[in-house]
Amino acid sequence: MSEHVHTQKCSAMLGDLSEYIDGSLQAEICEQIEEHMKTCDNCRVVVDTLRKTVELYEHCSDNVEIPGEVKERLFAKLELNDYLSTAKTSK
Ligand SMILES: [Zn+2]
Known part of the structure; x- marks a missing residue:
């Protein structure tokens, strides 16, 4: 029995996440x-x-692009930063 271990892949992936959501990330x-x-x-x-959060936001604000600042707040709200630092910490 083992807990899910956050791998380097997880943190790398989540690092690209905002671009992924944007659709500006390379297809690869x-x-x-x-x-x-x-x-x-x-x-x-x-x-x-x-x-979902981003879609909702864009829907509600007339398809305006989300400023980086707002995205950061979304990330913070989702405690993604915590998630990322957890992913980096190995014990
Ligand atoms: Zn993962």
Whole structure:
């Protein structure tokens, strides 16, 4: 029995997440993210939540692009920073 271990792949993936949500990420990297999400529930939940939040936001604000600042706040709200630092910390 072992807990899900955040791998370097997780933190790398989540680092690209805002671009992934933007759709500005290279197709190759998108594929890697999607591939990773198939095997990693935690990352899938994070991406799903973030994507829904972003979609909702864009929907409500007339398809205006989300400023980086707002995205940072979304990330913070989702405690993604915590998630990322957890991913980096290995014991
Ligand atoms: Zn992961």
